[in-house]
Amino acid sequence: MYEFSFCNPTRIEFGSDKEKNIGRYMKEFGVQKTILVFGSNRIKQSGLFDDVAASLTQNGIEFLELGGVKSNPVLSKVNEGIELAKSFAADSVLSVGGGSCLDSAKAIAAGALYDGDVWDFFIGKAKVEKALAVFDIITLAATGSEMNSGGVVMKEETQQKYSLSGFPLYPKVSVINPTLQATVGSDYLVYSAADIIAHSIEGYFTADIQPEIINMQIEANIKTVIKTTEILLANPDDDAARGEFAWAATMALNGLTYVGTRGYSYPNHMIEHAMSAVCDVPHGAGLSVIMPAWMKWWKNRNPTQFERFANEIFGLQTADQGIDALKAWFDKIGTPTTLAQLNIEGQVLDKVIDNAAQNAIDWQMSDTYSKDAIREVFELAK
Amino acid sequence: MYEFSFCNPTRIEFGSDKEKNIGRYMKEFGVQKTILVFGSNRIKQSGLFDDVAASLTQNGIEFLELGGVKSNPVLSKVNEGIELAKSFAADSVLSVGGGSCLDSAKAIAAGALYDGDVWDFFIGKAKVEKALAVFDIITLAATGSEMNSGGVVMKEETQQKYSLSGFPLYPKVSVINPTLQATVGSDYLVYSAADIIAHSIEGYFTADIQPEIINMQIEANIKTVIKTTEILLANPDDDAARGEFAWAATMALNGLTYVGTRGYSYPNHMIEHAMSAVCDVPHGAGLSVIMPAWMKWWKNRNPTQFERFANEIFGLQTADQGIDALKAWFDKIGTPTTLAQLNIEGQVLDKVIDNAAQNAIDWQMSDTYSKDAIREVFELAK
Numbered sequence: 001m002y003e004f005s006f007c008n009p010t011r012i013e014f015g016s017d018k019e020k021n022i023g024r025y026m027k028e029f030g031v032q033k034t035i036l037v038f039g040s041n042r043i044k045q046s047g048l049f050d051d052v053a054a055s056l057t058q059n060g061i062e063f064l065e066l067g068g069v070k071s072n073p074v075l076s077k078v079n080e081g082i083e084l085a086k087s088f089a090a091d092s093v094l095s096v097g098g099g100s101c102l103d104s105a106k107a108i109a110a111g112a113l114y115d116g117d118v119w120d121f122f123i124g125k126a127k128v129e130k131a132l133a134v135f136d137i138i139t140l141a142a143t144g145s146e147m148n149s150g151g152v153v154m155k156e157e158t159q160q161k162y163s164l165s166g167f168p169l170y171p172k173v174s175v176i177n178p179t180l181q182a183t184v185g186s187d188y189l190v191y192s193a194a195d196i197i198a199h200s201i202e203g204y205f206t207a208d209i210q211p212e213i214i215n216m217q218i219e220a221n222i223k224t225v226i227k228t229t230e231i232l233l234a235n236p237d238d239d240a241a242r243g244e245f246a247w248a249a250t251m252a253l254n255g256l257t258y259v260g261t262r263g264y265s266y267p268n269h270m271i272e273h274a275m276s277a278v279c280d281v282p283h284g285a286g287l288s289v290i291m292p293a294w295m296k297w298w299k300n301r302n303p304t305q306f307e308r309f310a311n312e313i314f315g316l317q318t319a320d321q322g323i324d325a326l327k328a329w330f331d332k333i334g335t336p337t338t339l340a341q342l343n344i345e346g347q348v349l350d351k352v353i354d355n356a357a358q359n360a361i362d363w364q365m366s367d368t369y370s371k372d373a374i375r376e377v378f379e380l381a382k
Numbered sequence: 383m384y385e386f387s388f389c390n391p392t393r394i395e396f397g398s399d400k401e402k403n404i405g406r407y408m409k410e411f412g413v414q415k416t417i418l419v420f421g422s423n424r425i426k427q428s429g430l431f432d433d434v435a436a437s438l439t440q441n442g443i444e445f446l447e448l449g450g451v452k453s454n455p456v457l458s459k460v461n462e463g464i465e466l467a468k469s470f471a472a473d474s475v476l477s478v479g480g481g482s483c484l485d486s487a488k489a490i491a492a493g494a495l496y497d498g499d500v501w502d503f504f505i506g507k508a509k510v511e512k513a514l515a516v517f518d519i520i521t522l523a524a525t526g527s528e529m530n531s532g533g534v535v536m537k538e539e540t541q542q543k544y545s546l547s548g549f550p551l552y553p554k555v556s557v558i559n560p561t562l563q564a565t566v567g568s569d570y571l572v573y574s575a576a577d578i579i580a581h582s583i584e585g586y587f588t589a590d591i592q593p594e595i596i597n598m599q600i601e602a603n604i605k606t607v608i609k610t611t612e613i614l615l616a617n618p619d620d621d622a623a624r625g626e627f628a629w630a631a632t633m634a635l636n637g638l639t640y641v642g643t644r645g646y647s648y649p650n651h652m653i654e655h656a657m658s659a660v661c662d663v664p665h666g667a668g669l670s671v672i673m674p675a676w677m678k679w680w681k682n683r684n685p686t687q688f689e690r691f692a693n694e695i696f697g698l699q700t701a702d703q704g705i706d707a708l709k710a711w712f713d714k715i716g717t718p719t720t721l722a723q724l725n726i727e728g729q730v731l732d733k734v735i736d737n738a739a740q741n742a743i744d745w746q747m748s749d750t751y752s753k754d755a756i757r758e759v760f761e762l763a764k
Contacts, residue, residue, distance in 0.1 A: 001396070001560070001622065001625035001626060001629060002397075003396055003397025003398065003400070004394070004396050004397065005393065005394065005395055005396070006393070006394045006396070007391070007392070007393035007394070008390070009389070009391040010389070011387065011388065011389035012386070012387065012388045012389070012641075013387050014383070014385055014386050014387070014388070014641070014642065015384075015385025015386065016385065018385070178383070211622070211625070211626050211629070212606060212609070212626060213602055213603070213606040213626050213629055213630055213633070216598075216601075216602035216605065216606070217599060217602050219598075220595055220598035220599050220602060221595070223598065224594060224595040224598070227594070240383065240593070243383035243593070243642065244383060244593050244594060244595050244642075247383060247593070247595055247641070247642060248595055251595070256638075259394075259396070259629070260396065260625065260626075260629060
């Protein structure tokens with residue numbers, strides 16, 4: 001195993017009704033004033049907002065609302081949150097929603113204690129050395145943001161969908177209530193499945209050093225996602241499956257599947273961010289299109305690992321069989337696998353490729369991912 | 383998955399020469415005065431002590447030595463350490479050694495900030511609410527103590543080998559340098575393999591609720607131990623195998639293989655503690671004797687899981703085949719599998735059974751583990 005440092009201090013509170021304790025958890029960290037970040041008004045209709053507000057109030061925590069965070073979250077909303085947090089002198093941010101909400105909350109937490117432009121953190125101009133305390137109730141299992149220190153936000157003017165990260169951004173407490181997550185529709189369930197699998201395979205296929213124990217842990221996550229997605233499509237109220245799906249999402253990107261590895265990269269995310277930045281497609285839908293294409297494009301660089309994937313995940317032999325099986329499984333669960341399904345064609349596709357090529361430069365991946373190379377990947381996704 | 387809270391704040395520093403930075407890591411936590419806990423003088427002969435002392439001194443950290451911690455660590459040494467820590471006004475404890483050293487260090491850390499008898503923590507009379515900061519360089523991969531909040535110590539007068547635990551006892555930083563661990567002899571390598579497998583199977587076979595994803599993660603740990611033990615017996619200097627072995631040890635008892643489970647217990651440890659308390663046998667050697675016996679005794683309570691174990695770990699079908707294969711593997715690597723090999727017979731065995739029966743009462747397991755039941759398990763280990 002390659003050398004590593006690992007520390008993940010996030011406390012997970014997993015189980016039914018745990019969101020009703022959120023005020024108590026925050027009080028344990030001395031919270032007095034928070035910004036409650038959320039997306040649509042659905043959380044007000046469902047009663048979730050009232051539960052959270054009651055728990056905050058009971059624990060003497062004042063809060064201001066910041067609603068309207070959208071999927072593929074945008075920088076303007078983050079800046080709105082930063083202003084709000086500063087003027088309110090908030091000591092914390094509480095996200096009640098999915099990964100987009102939480103990622104926005106992390107950016108607000110970092111920006112509220114920074115004098116410059118929060119975008120500096122996204123382009124490597126500044127490091128996150130301090131932040132407001134981050135808490136969350138995660139209502140969609142997908143991004144793993146509930147147990148890591150990263151976040152992704154798009155700057156609208158430039159259509160750059162970039163990430164920030166830093167130790168202070170690990171959530172202090174993340175609430176995972178599988179029952180709450182059952183309210184998500186089957187479309188976002190299957191997009192989420194694709195997202196978790198993407199988090200799993202990025203390192204799995206790209207790392208120069210990939211310990212056997214890490215391979216097996218990643219495979220455990222992928223197998224769990226495949227099995228529980230099928231159960232949940234048939235029966236959305238299966239709590240056991242919902243719980244395992246949620247935990248697989250968390251485990252796929254909490255750092256443990258990257259310890260001791262070396263040389264990995266995130267090409268599928270790099271390319272997909274361009275798709276959702278330009279076309280506002282759901283992140284997971286973009287990933288399920290790009291993954292089988294990228295796998296075909298990449299397979300000869302790591303043939304043993306692709307054969308292993310085919311065998312361990314699908315009981316098949318060759319790299320191509322494994323890739324085809326994954327694509328067929330995406331088709332079966334109903335997440336897109338072709339660019340046409342996302343209406344990414346012609347000039348729109350050209351724009352996406354330009355955007356991805358710029359990502360490759362900014363993410364220092366352009367040695368491997370020239371504009372031509374990216375076009376080749378997209379050709380395989382038609 | 384059953385509801386759970388999970389938080390493991392320990393920072394792992396994994397890799398070659400990381401022990402040489404220990405002073406810097408400790409300084410980051412504001413350490414000024416520490417008690418350096420170790421076992422034999424081997425660490426002075428090997429140069430490890432000098433490396434650690436140099437790093438502490440360079441970082442302005444004063445220290446006192448507490449050597450002489452033995453395997454199956456004892457309370458008298460812990461009390462000696464507590465006195466030393468109090469008189470020195472230490473703010474931390476640094477363990478340089480294996481699990482026995484670190485467990486002793488944790489008890490010292492708790493006892494140094496407690497007015498009563500430190501044994502109170504072991505018998506449930508007091509909770510560990512504060513402790514000196516714990517740091518370690520773990521030189522034997524086995525107990526998982528480097529990433530959990532527990533420790534086991536024996537009170538000599540009563541031959542009670544009991545455990546304490548508490549959130550403040552999570553090490554702040556644990557150094558895992560696989561190369562350092564390569565100095566251990568093959569006997570302790572195979573005992574360690576048995577210990578890691580024991581940590582893996584206790585929950586695996588006893589839990590009422592055992593999520594599929596947790597099963598797979600446990601199996602990943604067990605498979606890693608089996609594969610890397612064989613590699614290391616053939617070539618002790620295989621760094622990759624040594625690293626994976628070490629990480630499997632850490633992952634087997636850092637809490638992640640118990641999240642979402644319910645109703646598990648530690649019968650093999652409960653019984654083995656009596657063996658090492660009365661006869662001072664190595665903990666792992668006691669475990670490799672007791673595990674196959676206990677598995678035979680328990681198998682009909684959880685037949686599906688035993689068949690799964692046989693299949694996943696050894697590619698076999700029945701519960702008995704899986705148990706026999708594990709025992710055969712212990713024989714093959716050279717860790718004991720019968721009481722006779724440990725000279726635990728006749729009146730000595732009676733004494734061990736009495737001790738285990740008392741453990742069962744004190745650990746609230748006597749409903750299942752009466753003295754007769756414990757004797758039945760031991761009969762199967764003859």
